[in-house]
Amino acid sequence: MAKHIISARNLVKAFGTGEFAVRALDTVSLDIRPGEFFTLLGPSGCGKTTLLRLFAGFEMPSAGTILLDGEDVTVLPPNRRPINTVFQSYALFPHLTVAENVGFALKMQGKPRAEIEATVARMLALVRLEAMAGRKITQLSGGQQQRVALARALAPHPKVLLLDEPLSALDLKLRKEMQVELKRLQNETGITFIFVTHDQEEALTMSDRIAVMSAGKLQQVGTPKEIYTHPINRFVAAFIGETNFIEAVGETGGARLKTGDLIPVEGVLHGPVTVAIRPEQLRLVPPETEGAIAATVRDLVYFGTGTHCHMALADGTALTARLQSPASGEIGLALGESVGVLPTPGAAQLLRE
Amino acid sequence: MSAAEEAERARTTRNAWALVTPALIVLMAAAIGPLVLVLIYSFLTPGDYGNVVWSFSLEGWQKVVVERDIFDETLHLAQAHLTIFWRSVSLSLVTTLLSFFAGFPTAWFIATRPASQRAFWLFLITLPFWTNLLIRTFAINQIIRNEGLLNTILLKLGIISAPLQMTYTEGALLIGMVYVYLPLMVLPLYAALERFDRRLLEAAYDLYASRWQVLLRVVLPIARPGIVAGSILVFVPCLGAYVTPRILGGGKLMMIGNFIELQFGQGRNWPLGAALSIVLLVIVMAALLIYVRAINGEKRGV
Ligand SMILES: Nc1ncnc2c1ncn2[C@@H]1O[C@H](COP(=O)(O)OP(=O)(O)OP(=O)(O)O)[C@@H](O)[C@H]1O
Numbered sequence: 314m315a316k317h318i319i320s321a322r323n324l325v326k327a328f329g330t331g332e333f334a335v336r337a338l339d340t341v342s343l344d345i346r347p348g349e350f351f352t353l354l355g356p357s358g359c360g361k362t363t364l365l366r367l368f369a370g371f372e373m374p375s376a377g378t379i380l381l382d383g384e385d386v387t388v389l390p391p392n393r394r395p396i397n398t399v400f401q402s403y404a405l406f407p408h409l410t411v412a413e414n415v416g417f418a419l420k421m422q423g424k425p426r427a428e429i430e431a432t433v434a435r436m437l438a439l440v441r442l443e444a445m446a447g448r449k450i451t452q453l454s455g456g457q458q459q460r461v462a463l464a465r466a467l468a469p470h471p472k473v474l475l476l477d478e479p480l481s482a483l484d485l486k487l488r489k490e491m492q493v494e495l496k497r498l499q500n501e502t503g504i505t506f507i508f509v510t511h512d513q514e515e516a517l518t519m520s521d522r523i524a525v526m527s528a529g530k531l532q533q534v535g536t537p538k539e540i541y542t543h544p545i546n547r548f549v550a551a552f553i554g555e556t557n558f559i560e561a562v563g564e565t566g567g568a569r570l571k572t573g574d575l576i577p578v579e580g581v582l583h584g585p586v587t588v589a590i591r592p593e594q595l596r597l598v599p600p601e602t603e604g605a606i607a608a609t610v611r612d613l614v615y616f617g618t619g620t621h622c623h624m625a626l627a628d629g630t631a632l633t634a635r636l637q638s639p640a641s642g643e644i645g646l647a648l649g650e651s652v653g654v655l656p657t658p659g660a661a662q663l664l665r666e
Numbered sequence: 667m668s669a670a671e672e673a674e675r676a677r678t679t680r681n682a683w684a685l686v687t688p689a690l691i692v693l694m695a696a697a698i699g700p701l702v703l704v705l706i707y708s709f710l711t712p713g714d715y716g717n718v719v720w721s722f723s724l725e726g727w728q729k730v731v732v733e734r735d736i737f738d739e740t741l742h743l744a745q746a747h748l749t750i751f752w753r754s755v756s757l758s759l760v761t762t763l764l765s766f767f768a769g770f771p772t773a774w775f776i777a778t779r780p781a782s783q784r785a786f787w788l789f790l791i792t793l794p795f796w797t798n799l800l801i802r803t804f805a806i807n808q809i810i811r812n813e814g815l816l817n818t819i820l821l822k823l824g825i826i827s828a829p830l831q832m833t834y835t836e837g838a839l840l841i842g843m844v845y846v847y848l849p850l851m852v853l854p855l856y857a858a859l860e861r862f863d864r865r866l867l868e869a870a871y872d873l874y875a876s877r878w879q880v881l882l883r884v885v886l887p888i889a890r891p892g893i894v895a896g897s898i899l900v901f902v903p904c905l906g907a908y909v910t911p912r913i914l915g916g917g918k919l920m921m922i923g924n925f926i927e928l929q930f931g932q933g934r935n936w937p938l939g940a941a942l943s944i945v946l947l948v949i950v951m952a953a954l955l956i957y958v959r960a961i962n963g964e965k966r967g968v
């Protein structure tokens with residue numbers, strides 16, 4: 314097996330011509346490792362579906378190549394690629410039973426009947442739908458249809474499984490269940506999953522690695538932790554979780570804010586920079602504390618496990634801190650109160666715009 | 667059930683009956699009545715100058731399949747009648763098949779046009795209905811006759827050296843009937859294909875189906891109700907076709923419709939004509955039964 318199960322090399326996909334041309338994908342290069350749970354994350358219209366459709370073979374790239382297990386598959390039609398898709402709409406065959414849906418690919422491949430039956434039974438057990446084998450698709454709930462779609466795509470044991478927002482049609486509770494289920498299926502089958510979502514929380518909890526996309530371009534590829542703690546640009550920082558952005562000037566030892574305060578940062582970046590810092594990395598302290606930045610409380614928003622404290626610095630820059638709910642009593646803050654803000658050492662990140 | 671519910675239900679039932687009564691009367695008078703009359707006539711004796719004599723006879727029914735030799739009075743199979751039956755059924759089946767093979771791609775084409783263009787294409791399909799059937803059939807005759815358009819073109823192109831004899835052949839009947847009934851195949855096929863979720867094509871293609879397998883395993887089974895409806899809509903009127911075989915068959919190549927007409931006209935054998943009509947009806951009913959079976963087969967699984 315090659316080092317990478319699937320690779321994109323400088324993929325470009327343009328739709329339309331002339332002034333209506335859209336570059337849905339702009340020179341995307343990507344290497345995905347065998348057995349990985351890889352997530353494509355990005356806002357609507359950033360090209361996630363387009364990239365999956367190129368991998369599946371429904372669409373041909375305008376430029377670039379796709380390697381599957383080291384072989385060039387760029388021009389192979391979908392039925393000749395050992396890659397299967399779980400469609401957002403499920404696209405189950407309404408004229409077939411659950412078992413026939415799951416066995417469809419094997420039948421098309423001309424597998425012997427006994428083998429098909431055995432595999433179908435194994436797949437239905439895997440998604441816990443043994444009892445539904447003889448049912449028609451229309452007699453299933455949304456969550457059950459989802460499982461059938463998964464079993465159908467997994468049955469031929471593809472090298473890569475593509476999942477285009479498979480959970481977006483489910484309600485929150487079912488969605489959480491299916492997230493766990495998907496991880497389990499991936500572990501049990503060992504198949505590489507390429508998962509598309511625009512839900513950053515889903516991406517962070519499920520993935521081995523995430524690719525953040527925007528406007529047809531890859532912004533950053535990394536583990537959830539890398540992406541969360543070290544976003545490489547403002548887009549990634551803003552898209553994943555909540556972030557405070559503060560304009561500053563880089564100097565030796567840190568970033569000098571417009572208010573004159575210095576936020577210590579490792580590594581040196583001179584000139585205008587943006588300081589990115591997560592709300593949970595800010596601590597509120599008495600205003601006179603050494604190294605604290607003076608701020609005024611503007612708003613307090615309670616959200617169950619904590620409170621968001623919205624503040625303004627002396628020059629008006631907005632800043633949000635996330636405070637844990639204390640075990641008992643109030644957090645002891647009032648609107649208009651003067652407080653000091655202390656960033657966790659090493660948590661601030663300098664971004665060059 | 668409370669008294670109020672009871673009264674409500676009684677009123678609903680009464681209203682329903684009041685509403686269907688006119689339709690029932692029309693149906694009784696226009697459909698069942700004549701049918702019963704036809705059935706009775708088939709068991710009577712033919713009059714000398716047409717019409718019937720009111721005395722019971724099985725002659726009409728007998729003559730459907732057997733003939734009495736005029737010399738030795740022996741009975742043998744009515745070869746000519748069977749030929750006509752066979753021609754009717756086989757031509758209707760072939761017409762249905764040809765309409766399907768021509769109609770399916772057409773319906774697919776229309777169903778895959780952008781929604782704004784479909785109405786236009788459907789309009790084109792229904793355009794022939796705007797002209798009288800007789801005129802359209804004569805037009806076909808003009809095209810395929812020896813000095814007609816088709817032969818002239820083929821001759822000019824040097825593809826043939828002598829005109830092809832196309833009129834008054836079964837081929838001519840086929841051309842005429844496919845032409846006339848094709849829209850009846852296209853419309854239900856279109857209705858089925860328009861509802862077809864084309865994402866299923868990608869799903870099947872993704873799951874290793876070849877293009878043929880996609881067609882045979884996914885498209886055709888899902889479009890089955892449309893295929894069955896279209897086939898019935900073509901097959902049934904084909905069986906009873908009258909104008910087309912009359913003009914394109916030139917009176918030589920009769921189908922059941924013409925044969926029945928003959929009995930009520932020159933043949934002066936109304937009971938035989940009545941019996942033949944009922945035979946036709948039975949064949950049609952059998953076809954419809956198969957249709958209902960096929961549709962139910964679809965539903966049972968769902
Ligand atoms: N067939 C097409 N013809 C023209 N433009 C297209 C086509 N498919 C996609 N696009 C354009 O390409 C861009 C990327 O689309 P894509 O469907 O890949 O986005 P996405 O990231 O999957 O978005 P979403 O989260 O909304 O599903 C969009 O601007 C879209 O309008």
Ligand SMILES: [Mg+2]
Nearest residue numbers: 361362363477
């Ligand atoms: Mg998409």
